[in-house]
Amino acid sequence: MDTKRLDSPLALAAGAMLAWMIHCNSQLAAHSGPLQASWLAHGLGALTALALWRATSSRERPAATSRPPRWAYLGGLPGALTVALAAIAVNSPLALAGTLALAIAGQLLFGLLCERFGLLAARRALTIHDALAALLVLGGCAVLIFAVQEPI
Known part of the structure; x- marks a missing residue:
């Protein structure tokens, strides 16, 4: 299957899901607070990612060739800040x-x-x-x- 044909529909779906996630998160932030909404969104996202990883991972995993650089682990911090600030901005x-x-x-x-x-x-x-x-x-x-x- 040619995966290039899926690029545009997947990009559009990702954009729609982002808008929907921000809407849902802002509604939650309006009733609880941006920090609590951010924690819930990231917690549910982590559980979903774990479930998807478990469901799709093969039994034979290739050995890791090298460890990622330390700065790669900082990706979650801007993401969490983005979710919290988006919840604040959407309710403005x-x-x-x-x-x-x-x-x-x-x-x-x-x-x-x-x-x-x-x-x-x-x-x-x-x-x-x-x-x-x-x-x-x-x-x-x-x-x-x-x-x-x-x-x-």
């Missing part, structure tokens, strides 16, 4: 669309910095196409954020 006048726009803008800028300075990937010079794409994405994010001020 910014709402869900503005929260997702800020997340996209932050990921885009961080990705450009990583590519430019070779932080997490190979160092690469940015091109005019990168700048144009970034301006278009950031412009769309700005429209979403500032359109919140006036109801549609």
Whole structure:
């Protein structure tokens, strides 16, 4: 089976699931608090990941060739902070669309910095196409954020 055909539908499904997760988490945060909602979301996510891993892992596991670098274990900290801040932002006048726009803008800028300075990937010079794409994405994010001020 050609897995390239699944890339776009899986990306769209992941985006829809992210929006749904933020909505559910913000509803929970409105009734309990952002920290409690973040703990519950991460706890359920960890249990789900464990169940999926157990269900799909083979009995014969290959031996690990090397340990991951220590900084790789820090991935959960920004994730937990993102969930908590998303719960706070969604319950503000910014709402869900503005929260997702800020997340996209932050990921885009961080990705450009990583590519430019070779932080997490190979160092690469940015091109005019990168700048144009970034301006278009950031412009769309700005429209979403500032359109919140006036109801549609």
